[in-house]
Amino acid sequence: MSLPEFKLLRPRTIEEAVTCLGSHAGNIRILAGGTDLIPSMRQKLFEPEYVLDLRGIADLCGIKPDPRGGVEIGALTTLRAIERSDFLRQHYPVLSEAAATVASPVLRNMGTIGGNICLDTRCLWYNQSLTWRKGCGFCIKKDGDLCHVAPGGTKCWAAFSGDTPPALLCLNAEIEIASAAGMHRVPLRDFYTGLGDAYRRLQPNELVTRVFLPASSADYCGVYRKLRVRGSIDYPLAGVAVVMKRSNGHVLDAQVGITAVNPAPLLVKGAGDLLAGKIVNEDLAEAIGDLAARTAKPLTTSALTPEYRREMIRVFTKRAVLAATGN
Numbered sequence: 236m237s238l239p240e241f242k243l244l245r246p247r248t249i250e251e252a253v254t255c256l257g258s259h260a261g262n263i264r265i266l267a268g269g270t271d272l273i274p275s276m277r278q279k280l281f282e283p284e285y286v287l288d289l290r291g292i293a294d295l296c297g298i299k300p301d302p303r304g305g306v307e308i309g310a311l312t313t314l315r316a317i318e319r320s321d322f323l324r325q326h327y328p329v330l331s332e333a334a335a336t337v338a339s340p341v342l343r344n345m346g347t348i349g350g351n352i353c354l355d356t357r358c359l360w361y362n363q364s365l366t367w368r369k370g371c372g373f374c375i376k377k378d379g380d381l382c383h384v385a386p387g388g389t390k391c392w393a394a395f396s397g398d399t400p401p402a403l404l405c406l407n408a409e410i411e412i413a414s415a416a417g418m419h420r421v422p423l424r425d426f427y428t429g430l431g432d433a434y435r436r437l438q439p440n441e442l443v444t445r446v447f448l449p450a451s452s453a454d455y456c457g458v459y460r461k462l463r464v465r466g467s468i469d470y471p472l473a474g475v476a477v478v479m480k481r482s483n484g485h486v487l488d489a490q491v492g493i494t495a496v497n498p499a500p501l502l503v504k505g506a507g508d509l510l511a512g513k514i515v516n517e518d519l520a521e522a523i524g525d526l527a528a529r530t531a532k533p534l535t536t537s538a539l540t541p542e543y544r545r546e547m548i549r550v551f552t553k554r555a556v557l558a559a560t561g562n
């Protein structure tokens with residue numbers, strides 16, 4: 236599958252990048268590591284006239300601990316750098332663990348945290364070649380007006396399938412968004428829409444520049460568990476992140492996040508309240524697993540059945556909660 240023709244723009248600063256986005260809004264795509272964008276362009280899912288290559292913007296790279304607490308991570312920081320950062324491994328282990336499960340070492344050397352947050356949603360009927368999609372009459376997400384997964388509906392249910400966002404949600408991450416009007420910060424939990432097609436709140440003239448993890452989320456025990464068909468190189472078909480802080484065996488604070496089973500990564504509502512003040516045992520971990528399974532709404536967007544993926548959310552959540560307490 237050949238790449239469609241495009242003009243490559245290579246800004247050196249964030250200001251140059253947002254100027255390019257403003258000038259070509261609607262007809263330009265942002266390229267970071269390119270590990271998802273390039274295969275999608277080959278499949279003719281995107282045929283922009285311009286591609287904005289961020290890789291010349293040094294300002295977007297690096298992990299910078301804030302002396303007052305917390306850390307700032309440039310959007311162009313590779314997943315490999317996140318996986319290997321001693322600082323993140325020590326203070327935000329759930330993020331390092333989630334990053335380490337993405338694809339394969341080669342893809343993690345190229346793939347970035349910004350690209351992982353902004354990753355397009357995925358579906359069996361969408362991530363296919365143009366010929367394949369044409370043969371099926373296309374679908375709502377691209378070029379058509381029906382959904383093969385939920386026929387009769389008007390909504391796209393493609394699943395958000397990035398590994399780091401559930402971990403980032405558990406850590407109360409914020410992201411910085413730049414446009415010609417300046418920078419603003421938003422909690423990551425407000426970035427996703429819950430729709431499979433227009434899945435993120437990012438205007439065509441905006442880009443994600445940084446991720447911030449607060450001091451208050453540092454030093455939590457963290458665990459990430461992921462379901463995939465092959466042991467490596469596969470997107471998650473269900474994923475669970477758990478963070479927890481305890482004192483004398485009692486849970487002080489906890490969060491549970493899930494991915495790959497809804498059009499957005501989500502925090503499991505009520506999980507933190509149910510865990511707070513308790514000593515974790517099998518029954519409590521199972522109850523959290525039940526809550527997570529009720530939050531998951533997988534459909535037939537992947538090769539594994541929705542029933543199996545929901546069940547694995549239940550099982551992985553229980554295991555992750557127990558693992559976060561060292562059991």
Ligand SMILES: Cc1cc2nc3c(=O)[nH]c(=O)nc-3n(C[C@H](O)[C@H](O)[C@H](O)COP(=O)(O)OP(=O)(O)OC[C@H]3O[C@@H](n4cnc5c(N)ncnc54)[C@H](O)[C@@H]3O)c2cc1C
Pocket residue numbers: 264265266267268269270271272273274310311314336337338339342345346347348349350351352353354355396397398399441442443444468469470471
């Ligand atoms: C075989 C294979 C297996 C994979 N397995 C996994 C997996 O297990 N888990 C997983 O999470 N991912 C997986 N991926 C997807 C991908 O490698 C990662 O999600 C990676 O983090 C994407 O980052 P990138 O920098 O390469 O993004 P790109 O491909 O450059 O961009 C991805 C999307 O984000 C947009 N974008 C990128 N950066 C920004 C920014 N700063 N601001 C605004 N928009 C931006 C792009 O326009 C594009 O729409 C896999 C990919 C392949 C090819």
Ligand code: SF4
Pocket residue numbers: 357358359360361374375376377381382383384385390391392393431536
């Ligand atoms: S969920 Fe439906 S509309 Fe969305 S990509 Fe899949 S088939 Fe297309």
